[in-house]
Amino acid sequence: MTVHLTAAEFVRRFLKLESSAGILLILAAVLAILADNSPLTEWYEYLLDVPIAVSIGDLAIAKPLLLWVNDGLMAVFFLLVGLEIKRELIDGNLSSMSQISLPAIGALGGMAIPALIYIWFNMGYAPGMNGWAIPAATDIAFALGLLSLLGNRVPLSLKIFLTALAIIDDLGAIIIIALFYTANLSTTSLILATCAIAILFILNRLRVTHIAAYMIVGVFLWIFVLKSGIHATLAGVVIAMAIPLRAKNEEGDSPLEVLEHLLHPWVAYLILPVFAFANAGVPLLGLDPAIFLHPVSLGIAAGLFIGKQIGVFGLSWLAIVTGFARLPDNTTWLKLYGVSLLTGIGFTMSLFIGSLAFETGPDLSTELRVGVIVGSLLSAVCGYIVLAMSGEVTEEKGA
Numbered sequence: 001m002t003v004h005l006t007a008a009e010f011v012r013r014f015l016k017l018e019s020s021a022g023i024l025l026i027l028a029a030v031l032a033i034l035a036d037n038s039p040l041t042e043w044y045e046y047l048l049d050v051p052i053a054v055s056i057g058d059l060a061i062a063k064p065l066l067l068w069v070n071d072g073l074m075a076v077f078f079l080l081v082g083l084e085i086k087r088e089l090i091d092g093n094l095s096s097m098s099q100i101s102l103p104a105i106g107a108l109g110g111m112a113i114p115a116l117i118y119i120w121f122n123m124g125y126a127p128g129m130n131g132w133a134i135p136a137a138t139d140i141a142f143a144l145g146l147l148s149l150l151g152n153r154v155p156l157s158l159k160i161f162l163t164a165l166a167i168i169d170d171l172g173a174i175i176i177i178a179l180f181y182t183a184n185l186s187t188t189s190l191i192l193a194t195c196a197i198a199i200l201f202i203l204n205r206l207r208v209t210h211i212a213a214y215m216i217v218g219v220f221l222w223i224f225v226l227k228s229g230i231h232a233t234l235a236g237v238v239i240a241m242a243i244p245l246r247a248k249n250e251e252g253d254s255p256l257e258v259l260e261h262l263l264h265p266w267v268a269y270l271i272l273p274v275f276a277f278a279n280a281g282v283p284l285l286g287l288d289p290a291i292f293l294h295p296v297s298l299g300i301a302a303g304l305f306i307g308k309q310i311g312v313f314g315l316s317w318l319a320i321v322t323g324f325a326r327l328p329d330n331t332t333w334l335k336l337y338g339v340s341l342l343t344g345i346g347f348t349m350s351l352f353i354g355s356l357a358f359e360t361g362p363d364l365s366t367e368l369r370v371g372v373i374v375g376s377l378l379s380a381v382c383g384y385i386v387l388a389m390s391g392e393v394t395e396e397k398g399a
Contacts, residue, residue, distance in 0.1 A: 021268035022145015025348070028273035029280040029373075036281035048278055061226065069278045070355055073271045075222055075236040080267045081170045082240025083260040088167055090245055102316060102325035103164035109315030110165070110343050111136040111172050114307030121299035128296040128364065131357040133176045135303025135375065137349030140166035141272055143342045146380055150387050154335065157328035162339050165312070173349060174237050181356040182230050189228035193235075196221035200242035209249040211259050214242060231356060272348055279351045282369040292374070296364050300350065300371025305378040308344035313337050338386035344379025346372055 035044040053062035063071065114135035122128040143162060147154055199217050208214075218239040226232035245256040291297055316336060319325040327336065354368040 020145075021272070022142050022148070024269060024273050025139075025141055025145065025276050028276040029347070032277045032279075032281040033284065036283050037285050041283065044281055059223070061223070066278050069275055070352065071226060071232045072222075073274060074352060075233045076263065077236070077267050077271050077275070078174065078233045079218075079236035079240050080260065080263045081167075081174070082237035083243065083256055083263070084167055085171050085237075086240055086243075087245060087256060087260065088164065100164070100168075102319060102328070103161055104168055105319045105325060106161075106312040106316040106340070106343075107165045107168035107172065109311030110138065110169060110308050110340075111311070113311030113314070114303035117307040118299035118303040121302060122295045125295040127361050128299065128367075130361075131296060131300070131354060131364070131368070133173070133180065134350050134354045134357060134368070134372070135300050135307055135346060136169075136176070137173050137346045137353055138166050138169045138308070138343045139345050139347040139349050139376070140170065141268060142345045142347050142376070142380070146342060146345070146384060147339070147387075150384070152392050153387055153390060154339070155328065155330040158331045158335055158339055161328050161336075162342065165343065169343075170349070173353065174234065177231050177353070177356060178234055181353070185229040186227055189224050190230075193221055193224035193228055193230075196224055197238055197242075200239065204242045204244055207244060207247040209244060209247050209255045211243070211255050214239060214255075275348055275352070279348075279355065280369065280373070282366055282373070287366075287370075291367060291370055294367045294370075296367040297371040297374070300346075300354075300368065301375035301378070304344040304346045304350065304372070304375030305382075308379065309337070309340045312343050313340035316340070332390065334390045335387060338383050338390055341379050341383030341386060344383070345376045347376045350376070 032044070035041065048064065048066040050065045051062060052065055052068055053060060055061070115132045118132050118135050119129070122131070140163070143166060144159070147159060147162060196217055200214060200221070203213055203217070218235065221238065222232055222235040225235040240256075243256045243259055245254050247255065249255055249258070313336065316325070317333075320327050327333075350372045351369065354365075354372065358364045358368060
């Protein structure tokens with residue numbers, strides 16, 4: 001099995017997968033909203049609250065189903081994200097300054113400006129301030145899925161730009177989670193996690209190519225990180241960094257590319273839709289219209305819809321006109337603006353960060369979901385319209 005792809009081939013295959021996966025993600029979210037606004041609402045809430053416990057001797061992990069999804073399945077999602085980041089930094093679209101400059105600048109603006117807008121809306125509401133990072137996230141599956149539906153109206157270079165920007169955005173989210181959304185730490189668990197990390201990187205230095213070896217150690221690392229107070233999903237990123245990219249297995253393939261190839265459909269078609277179904281439910285029946293004007297709802301929606309387009313397009317425009325970066329091949333300012341709008345689709349990543357931000361304090365889950373859905377929907381509709389009106393691409397340079 002050969003899995004090594006050029007950047008253009010990878011993006012084309014990725015978009016083919018994401019187009020159907022994005023539609024499935026939308027259906028999962030709609031199904032969750034319908035379930036939470038029908039006679040099935042009690043069953044929906046009961047399902048998410050079902051307790052599941054795993055114990056080995058004195059070691060026990062007991063969580064409701066919702067947290068198994070958010071802590072367990074999303075660790076696999078972050079494992080895939082880590083694999084993509086490592087490959088892109090070493091051999092891909094982020095491996096040189098000329099390639100990384102524009103998406104990095106756009107991602108920086110797309111994280112900073114939405115966060116500042118959110119803070120501005122919540123300056124007088126202390127319980128909401130911890131959610132400042134919620135609108136800084138971009139849902140790569142949703143954004144690329146919608147982009148793929150536009151066909152040849154979007155040049156390949158701009159699809160690569162959005163992919164690279166979303167990957168850098170995910171890296172930023174990982175750093176934010178590690179630094180700002182960490183609970184009380186357990187010294188014993190941290191020591192055990194450090195030992196597991198050391199074993200992973202010893203395996204890497206020994207050029208071990210059997211993925212199973214990394215996964216066995218990785219399961220223990222996930223448990224130790226879960227018990228340490230650091231969010232368990234970060235274990236997936238650490239495991240990814242240890243998987244070899246340049247070493248070859250018996251078939252002559254890179255273990256990292258093999259694992260990425262295997263995980264991608266599982267994440268796209270199962271893990272993200274399950275996460276969306278578990279987290280997107282919001283009771284709309286009898287919902288007080290004032291909730292749309294709540295500081296948290298407004299901050300998230302404005303951050304995603306207004307902040308993302310200003311941050312991504314504004315800083316990208318500044319970098320291009322000053323000569324620090326260049327406009328992607330075969331594209332126009334209008335197309336770049338349309339893609340900047342699509343980065344405001346936060347959805348799964350925004351919901352995930354929100355679940356961490358509001359774990360304690362007053363229940364702001366409804367405000368979180370309303371803000372994410374409104375901001376993401378506005379960004380998706382407006383971005384699609386702008387790109388649909390921007391005209392077809394008649395020539396692909398460098399494809």
